[in-house]
Structure formats: C-alpha cells, structure tokens
Amino acid sequence: MPSYTFTVNGESVTVDAPADLAMLWVLRDKLGVKGPKYGCGINVCKACTSHLDGEAFNPCVTPVSDCAGREVTTIEGLADGDQLHPVQEAWLDRDVPQCGYCQPGQIMAAVALLKRTSTPTDAEIDAIENVCRCGTYFRIREAIKQAAAAMR
Amino acid sequence: MTYEDESSRPILDRRRFLTVLVAAPVLTVAVRWGLDVAEAETTATPSLPQLPEVYDLGDLYTLATTPTADMLVLEVTDDGRVRLYLPRMEVGQGITTAIAMLVAEEMDIPLSKVEIPLSDARPELIFNQLTGGSTTIRSTYAPVRRAAAGARARLVSAAAVKYHLDADQLTTKDGSVIAPDGTAYSYGSLSAAAADPHLETQVSDTPKSPSEFGLVGTATNRIDARKMVTGQFTYTLDLDVPNAKPTMVRRPPTIQGSPQAIGNEAEVRAMPGVIDIAMVPTGVAVTAETFGQALDAKNALKVTWNPGSIDGLSNDDIKQKLRAAVVPFTVPPLGTLTVDAEFDYACVSHAPLETNSAIADVRADRAEIWSGLKIPIIALQKIALDLGLPQDKVTVHVVQSGGSFGRRLFHDGALEAARISKAMGRPVKLMWSRIDDMRHGRIRGATHHAVRATLGLGQVLSYEHRVASIKTDWRHGFGEIITAMGAEGPGNTGYTQTIFNLTVECPYNFGVVTEVINEPDINMNTAAWRSVYSATTRGAEEAVVDEIAAKLGKDPYQFRMSSLKNDAQRAVLRKVAEEGSWGRTMPAGHAQGIAYHQEYKSKTACLVEMDATDPENPRVYKATIAVDVGLPINPRGIQAQMLGGLTDAISTVLRAGLHIDHGLPLEGSYSQFHYARQKNSPMDVKVFVMPANRDEPGGSGELGVPAAAGAVICAYARATKTKPRSFPINFDVDFEPFPR
Numbered sequence: 001m002p003s004y005t006f007t008v009n010g011e012s013v014t015v016d017a018p019a020d021l022a023m024l025w026v027l028r029d030k031l032g033v034k035g036p037k038y039g040c041g042i043n044v045c046k047a048c049t050s051h052l053d054g055e056a057f058n059p060c061v062t063p064v065s066d067c068a069g070r071e072v073t074t075i076e077g078l079a080d081g082d083q084l085h086p087v088q089e090a091w092l093d094r095d096v097p098q099c100g101y102c103q104p105g106q107i108m109a110a111v112a113l114l115k116r117t118s119t120p121t122d123a124e125i126d127a128i129e130n131v132c133r134c135g136t137y138f139r140i141r142e143a144i145k146q147a148a149a150a151m152r
Numbered sequence: 153m154t155y156e157d158e159s160s161r162p163i164l165d166r167r168r169f170l171t172v173l174v175a176a177p178v179l180t181v182a183v184r185w186g187l188d189v190a191e192a193e194t195t196a197t198p199s200l201p202q203l204p205e206v207y208d209l210g211d212l213y214t215l216a217t218t219p220t221a222d223m224l225v226l227e228v229t230d231d232g233r234v235r236l237y238l239p240r241m242e243v244g245q246g247i248t249t250a251i252a253m254l255v256a257e258e259m260d261i262p263l264s265k266v267e268i269p270l271s272d273a274r275p276e277l278i279f280n281q282l283t284g285g286s287t288t289i290r291s292t293y294a295p296v297r298r299a300a301a302g303a304r305a306r307l308v309s310a311a312a313v314k315y316h317l318d319a320d321q322l323t324t325k326d327g328s329v330i331a332p333d334g335t336a337y338s339y340g341s342l343s344a345a346a347a348d349p350h351l352e353t354q355v356s357d358t359p360k361s362p363s364e365f366g367l368v369g370t371a372t373n374r375i376d377a378r379k380m381v382t383g384q385f386t387y388t389l390d391l392d393v394p395n396a397k398p399t400m401v402r403r404p405p406t407i408q409g410s411p412q413a414i415g416n417e418a419e420v421r422a423m424p425g426v427i428d429i430a431m432v433p434t435g436v437a438v439t440a441e442t443f444g445q446a447l448d449a450k451n452a453l454k455v456t457w458n459p460g461s462i463d464g465l466s467n468d469d470i471k472q473k474l475r476a477a478v479v480p481f482t483v484p485p486l487g488t489l490t491v492d493a494e495f496d497y498a499c500v501s502h503a504p505l506e507t508n509s510a511i512a513d514v515r516a517d518r519a520e521i522w523s524g525l526k527i528p529i530i531a532l533q534k535i536a537l538d539l540g541l542p543q544d545k546v547t548v549h550v551v552q553s554g555g556s557f558g559r560r561l562f563h564d565g566a567l568e569a570a571r572i573s574k575a576m577g578r579p580v581k582l583m584w585s586r587i588d589d590m591r592h593g594r595i596r597g598a599t600h601h602a603v604r605a606t607l608g609l610g611q612v613l614s615y616e617h618r619v620a621s622i623k624t625d626w627r628h629g630f631g632e633i634i635t636a637m638g639a640e641g642p643g644n645t646g647y648t649q650t651i652f653n654l655t656v657e658c659p660y661n662f663g664v665v666t667e668v669i670n671e672p673d674i675n676m677n678t679a680a681w682r683s684v685y686s687a688t689t690r691g692a693e694e695a696v697v698d699e700i701a702a703k704l705g706k707d708p709y710q711f712r713m714s715s716l717k718n719d720a721q722r723a724v725l726r727k728v729a730e731e732g733s734w735g736r737t738m739p740a741g742h743a744q745g746i747a748y749h750q751e752y753k754s755k756t757a758c759l760v761e762m763d764a765t766d767p768e769n770p771r772v773y774k775a776t777i778a779v780d781v782g783l784p785i786n787p788r789g790i791q792a793q794m795l796g797g798l799t800d801a802i803s804t805v806l807r808a809g810l811h812i813d814h815g816l817p818l819e820g821s822y823s824q825f826h827y828a829r830q831k832n833s834p835m836d837v838k839v840f841v842m843p844a845n846r847d848e849p850g851g852s853g854e855l856g857v858p859a860a861a862g863a864v865i866c867a868y869a870r871a872t873k874t875k876p877r878s879f880p881i882n883f884d885v886d887f888e889p890f891p892r
Contacts, residue, residue, distance in 0.1 A: 025444035034390040035383025040586040044823040075383030095373040099244030100380030101505040101554025126831035133505045135799025137833035
C-alpha cells in the first residue's frame with residue numbers, strides 16, 4: 001500500500017492508504033481528525049469543507065494522493081490554542097449553531113471567502129453552497145459580515 | 153463527551169437510584185426525598201375536549217409523564233458543578249441550554265457551571281423519555297425547577313447545620329451559600345453534607361415564581377456552541393468505541409425490500425480493507441477499516457432482492473390514491489358562495505445533515521448501543537427483544553445528534569447496527585450513506601387536501617378541510633402513550649385521528665369548522681415531520697384564507713384580523729404587520745404574504761416578501777416573524793427555532809420534495825432534494841418574541857413551519873397572480889438519478 005506524507009493542522013503525518021481513498025476517511029478513520037463531517041460524499045453538502053494549502057476543498061472527493069506534500073487545515077486547526085479565529089468568535093457571538101453538524105464546514109467556507117475579500121457582498125455569501133438543514137443561514141450571513149468587519 | 157465519559161455515568165435504574173441517593177459522596181437528588189417515586193400514584197385518565205386550544209397533544213404528553221416527572225437526577229459535584237441528567241434528546245433545538253438556564257436560575261449558580269448530559273435510556277421513566285411534539289420545555293419546566301429548588305434547599309440546610317447558622321438568614325449567590333457576615337460557602341464544599349439522607353430541609357424548596365426570574369427570559373447563547381465551532385463536539389460517528397469499525401449497508405432497489413442472496417461475497421471480501429460481510433433483514437452489511445472502503449465494497453456487492461412494500465407505485469399513483477381517499481364534504485357547493493380548493497403536497501425527506509448512524513457492541517450476554525434516539529426506552533425494549541436479551545442487559549446511550557426534524561423518533565439505525573454486530577460478533581459503527589438516508593430513510597408522507605368554505609353576508613359560514621395522507625407511522629412509542637392515556641384505542645389509524653384532532657386547529661371564526669384526516673394504507677417509511685400535519689394543512693388553509701379575502705374584497709391582513717378570535721392572536725399578527733410594513737408598495741413580480749398559526753399553546757405570525765419575477769426561481773428576501781409562547785425561557789433559542797421553521801417552509805413550499813418512482817425516491821442527495829441553501833434564504837429576518845403573559849411556557853420547536861408555509865404560499869400567489877395548488881411549486885426532475 002502506498003504511503004503519503006502531508007501536514008494536518010501544522011503537524012507532519014504519514015499514512016499508508018490506497019491512492020484513491022478519499023481524504024475525508026484518511027482524516028477521520030486513520031488520523032482521528034473528526035471535525036470534518038460526512039454529509040453526502042459527493043461534494044454537494046460540503047459539511048467536510050476544510051483547507052488545502054489555504055484554499056477551501058472538500059476531502060470527501062479528494063483522493064489522498066492529491067494531498068501528498070501539501071498542507072491540510074481542518075476546523076481543529078483554525079484556532080490558535082484557546083484564541084479562536086475571528087470567524088469562530090463571530091459564530092459564537094451570533095449563536096449560529098443549532099445541531100452544529102454542518103458548522104465546521106460552514107466556518108471553513110467562510111474563512112476561505114474572507115481570505116479572498118474583506119468586504120463580502122450578499123452575492124458572494126449566497127455563493128456558499130454548504131447545506132444547513134437547521135436553516136441557520138441568516139445567522140451565518142450575519143456572522144460572516146461581523147467577522148469581516150472584525151478582521152478589517 | 154468521549155466514550156469513556158459516557159460509560160462513567162452512574163447507572164440510574166430504579167433499584168440503584170435510591171442507593172445512589174443514600175450512598176453518593178456528593179449531592180445527588182430527586183425531588184421526592186426517599187420516596188420510591190416510580191410507584192407514585194398514576195394520574196387519572198383525562199377526558200379529552202377536541203380543541204387543541206383547550207387541550208392539545210402537549211397537554212396529553214405532559215399528563216402522561218406526570219407519574220415519573222420528578223425522577224430527574226441532579227447532582228452537585230464536589231468542585232461545584234451542577235449536572236442535570238436530561239431524559240430528552242438535544243438535536244439542535246437548544247433544549248439543553250434552556251434547561252440549564254432553569255437550573256441556574258433556581259440554584260443561583262452561573263450558567264457556565266451547569267451541565268445537561270443526556271440520560272441513557274431509563275425504562276423506569278416509562279413515558280417520560282420522549283422528545284417530540286414540541287413538548288420538552290412544556291413537560292420539564294416544572295419538574296426541572298422543582299429538582300433544582302430542592303437541591304438548593306438542601307445545600308442551604310447543609311450550610312446551616314455545618315456552620316451552626318440560622319437557615320432563614322442564609323442566601324444563595326453565584327454557586328455559594330452566603331452567610332449573614334458575607335462568608336460564602338461554595339456548593340461544592342457543601343455537596344457531601346447535603347447528600348446526608350438524615351439532613352432535614354430547613355428552608356423552602358418551592359421554585360421561584362416567574363416574576364422573580366433573572367436569567368430565565370433573557371436571550372442566552374447555546375451552552376454547547378464552542379465545541380461545535382471548534383470541531384470538538386462529538387456525534388455518534390465521532391465516538392471512539394474500541395474496535396467498532398466502519399460499517400455500511402447495501403440496500404434494496406425499492407422501499408422495504410429485503411436481501412435474498414449475495415452473488416459475489418468472496419470477491420467483495422477480498423477487496424482492500426474489508427473485514428466482514430453479513431446479511432441482515434434490511435440489506436447486506438460490510439465492515440471495513442475505513443468508511444471509504446466499506447462504501448466501495450457495499451457498492452460492489454451483487455445482491456438479489458425480495459420485493460418491497462410499494463414496488464409498482466409512483467408519485468402519480470400516490471396522488472390518485474390520496475384523492476380517492478378524501479372524505480366527502482357535508483355542505484354542497486353553492487355557486488358564488490363557495491370557495492373550493494384542492495392541494496397536493498409531495499413526500500419530503502427529513503434529511504438531517506447527520507445521516508442515520510449508530511454504534512453497537514453486542515455480546516452473547518449483553519449489548520451496548522450508542523445512537524441519536526428520541527424515544528430510547530422503546531429502542532432499548534425492541535432491540536432487547538430482537539437480540540433475545542433481557543432488557544437489563546441492554547444499555548442504550550443517547551447521543552446528541554446532527555438534526556432530526558422527527559426522523560430520530562425511530563430507532564431503525566440502532567436496531568440495524570445491533571443486528572449487524574450480533575451477526576458479525578464484533579462491535580460496529582454503522583453509517584447510512586446520504587443516498588440511502590434519503591431513499592430508505594423516513595419521510596413526511598404526501599398529502600391531498602380538499603377545502604370548501606361557504607360564504608354569506610360577507611363572512612365565512614362554514615369551513616371544511618379534508619386531508620388524505622400517506623399513513624404516518626406512529627409505532628415508535630408516541631402511539632402507545634395515546635392508548636395508555638385512554639385517548640384512543642390501539643392501532644395506527646386511531647393514533648392518527650387523535651393526533652390530528654389534538655394538533656390541527658383552524659384559528660379563525662369560520663362558522664362551522666370540520667377538519668378530518670384519512671390515511672390510506674400506503675406502506676412507506678414515514679415519521680412525523682416537524683409540525684406533522686400542520687405545515688401542510690394550515691399552509692393550505694392560509695392560502696384559502698387569502699382567496700376568501702379576495703372574494704370578499706378584503707385585505708388579507710385586515711380579513712385575518714377580523715376573523716381571529718381574540719386579542720392575543722391579533723397582537724401577534726399586528727406585530728408582524730407593523731414591523732414588516734404590511735401593504736407597502738412592491739415592485740412588479742414582488743409581493744408580501746402574511747399568515748397566522750397557533751399550536752403547542754403558542755402563537756405566531758409571519759410576513760414574508762418575495763421576488764418572483766422569475767416564477768421558477770422565486771426568492772424570499774425578507775421575513776418578519778412574531779412569536780408568543782406565553783413564557784419565553786430563552787428568547788434567542790425561540791428565535792432560532794422560528795428561523796429554522798421559516799427555512800423549512802421556504803424549502804418545502806418552493807422546491808424540496810421527493811419523486812417516488814416505482815417504489816423508490818429518485819432523489820438521493822441535496823443536489824436533487826432541494827432543501828434551501830444560503831442563496832434561497834432571506835437577507836433580512838426579524839423575529840420578535842412577545843413578552844411573557846402566562847405563568848408557563850408553550851412549545852416552539854415546530855411552531856414556525858405552518859405560518860411561514862402559509863406566508864410563502866400567499867406571497868407566491870400574489871406575486872405571480874396564480875393559485876398554487878401543488879407543492880413544492882417548482883418540482884421538475886432536474887437531475888440524473890443515482891443507480892438503484
């Protein structure tokens with residue numbers, strides 16, 4: 001079985017895995033990194049949204065072989081110790097989560113958006129396709145705008 | 153919450169409960185000191201008025217839980233934390249936060265020191281461990297406060313004894329008993345003394361009256377949010393149960409089919425990572441080292457199948473069966489005096505984001521289950537029966553879950569995991585694929601509605617509403633409660649009519665009102681879906697209200713105001729009309745819609761603004777909601793529920809439904825079942841929680857859906873100048889279905 005080395009939340013890891021095994025299962029089942037959630041497996045619900053070299057990606061459809069030598073950041077790697085990322089702070093302040101299952105992906109999608117723009121428009125927020133079955137979208141929208149303001 | 157934490161919880165069966173009370177090193181209380189509360193007198197069977205306004209399903213449930221209501225377990229740890237083991241299930245409603253607030257309020261302790269773990273299944277609670285019908289706050293409001301006030305009284309009494317103080321001179325603040333000289337004795341330091349069974353309570357253990365509330369009634373953030381936003385929160389599939397390996401099931405090509413034979417077992421066993429394969433009644437299970445490998449292997453299986461329950465049936469057939477099943481009207485059509493309307497609603501998936509999942513570790517002489525279960529006692533009993541184990545050898549842990557919307561009333565995932573674990577002789581971690589969850593999971597059954605309103609002298613003289621629905625499955629425990637409470641004889645049909653009568657109510661003065669449901673025997677995997685019959689029935693009714701108003705030449709808001717029965721109703725409707733600027737001039741293709749709903753002893757109104765310039769792609773861009781729950785515990789949690797109800801309404805009215813095609817839904821993921829995304833939800837939402845006006849809370853979890861559904865339908869009708877009759881309104885098969 002091939003072996004792949006990459007970093008997860010700043011730590012270098014090496015895993016033995018079939019080349020086509022989706023990164024979601026490498027993270028969850030082999031490395032015990034369980035912040036990214038399964039919701040569909042086909043890059044539709046985006047509950048697993050994480051970052052690859054700083055950009056949003058969906059580990060449920062990304063083979064482990066694509067991640068070799070690269071930097072993976074999951075929700076667990078977003079905060080700096082106890083110091084939460086401003087997006088996480090905004091999520092808490094706006095009391096966004098309900099069941100919470102989609103929120104790691106929502107937050108990682110929002111962080112990726114705010115890397116591209118410091119003044120996200122409603123249209124740019126609308127382009128985030130992550131499903132929230134509890135329907136917290138309005139609070140997500142407000143939290144993104146609040147985080148953007150805090151980061152400017 | 154880790155697996156180890158879970159297993160270290162005290163076992164709270166009835167026999168040992170008293171032992172725990174006597175022998176515990178720290179205060180662990182139930183309200184009725186020393187009483188064997190399980191044998192408290194049962195409550196007399198109520199007679200049931202038919203109007204939910206007077207007596208509703210939540211009243212019935214609260215009454216059913218009365219004999220065991222005070223068997224809550226609350227403990228004070230020696231480091232001063234208070235833990236109340238809640239026999240309900242958190243799935244995102246915010247009940248643990250609201251109940252933590254009640255505990256903090258009564259005990260004068262900071263909210264951050266209160267924990268609300270979910271109880272394992274406790275069969276001795278009988279009916280008092282069910283999460284549904286928006287009853288949690290209603291049924292626990294009084295007993296939780298009694299438990300907390302009782303604990304506070306014991307802590308105060310313990311301080312009085314220990315430090316030779318006059319109990320009447322002691323106060324409580326910030327988790328301490330305060331002496332007249334200002335000395336603070338922390339609850340943690342008093343817990344052991346307070347646990348002494350010989351301690352006599354010297355101060356009142358009566359809960360505060362609402363007028364004394366400080367924390368309760370103020371907007372409070374969720375107690376579990378930090379773990380969620382940092383990825384630390386553990387759902388069922390995140391638990392580390394030793395050796396429980398990833399497991400998935402290959403399922404039949406039609407609903408309720410079953411496996412006959414596996415054609416290529418040896419071949420699949422040789423696939424990478426595969427550990428075991430087992431046939432169970434619902435399909436063929438594969439356990440592997442990773443879920444990715446389990447998924448590949450289950451997809452590679454070649455299985456022959458027995459037929460399911462509705463193999464030949466498709467959406468059009470279902471629609472015809474429902475239309476044929478509608479009970480006839482009693483009033484004949486009277487020409488221009490009659491408003492007739494018929495509505496069809498498609499099936500809707502519950503589709504919680506966390507798919508059906510469970511961990512099971514079944515041994516020869518015992519079993520342990522972890523899953524998101526809203527009726528865990530029934531789950532435990534059914535699983536024990538299926539495994540052939542005594543009930544006291546089965547432990548069922550209730551795990552907080554990623555949504556439910558009614559889905560987790562059923563324990564089919566837990567039962568399936570138990571069967572697989574038994575068959576394989578190893579612990580398993582079962583996850584349903586999204587496709588299976590949508591196709592073989594639970595649904596809100598399709599409904600047909602026939603409505604006739606008869607007008608005269610500028611008002612409504614009679615209103616008849618006939619509903620036909622795919623049979624809703626109540627055989628998860630709620631039905632048994634209804635039987636036990638003497639409300640109706642056993643049998644699913646009886647449950648249905650009773651629940652319909654106890655929940656669905658026309659809030660308007662519409663003369664003679666008759667509302668009847670009939671459920672033809674179409675055997676699908678159904679379950680109550682948030683607000684059950686109300687979202688469809690009342691949504692359609694609100695559409696008719698607009699049509700009646702138009703016929704009478706009246707404004708939709710003014711007509712509702714003049715038709716509602718009392719000022720409390722009108723106050724809620726007026727609130728949204730004023731705050732949402734009802735009647736303002738809208739651009740072409742845009743419109744407002746307004747609707748009212750009451751249920752669960754609560755009231756709500758919703759006003760939406762919609763852009764339907766493109767009728768196939770309408771957007772609700774603004775919503776104003778008012779909600780009166782009588783006594784709000786956590787206004788912020790109530791606002792969240794109303795927003796969720798709004799999103800459900802936007803989804804199911806406009807785009808989200810299931811096409812049943814030859815015995816199986818075509819939809820298999822969120823790219824096909826069009827639950828709303830950010831781009832479909834409003835950019836401006838205001839939810840007004842009306843001030844307290846009663847001394848007990850109504851329910852709010854499901855309350856938001858029906859009014860919002862009505863408002864969205866009415867807005868679409870006004871914006872497009874059409875009469876929507878079939879929901880979801882835009883319902884093309886705009887995708888390539890996954891293979892069966």
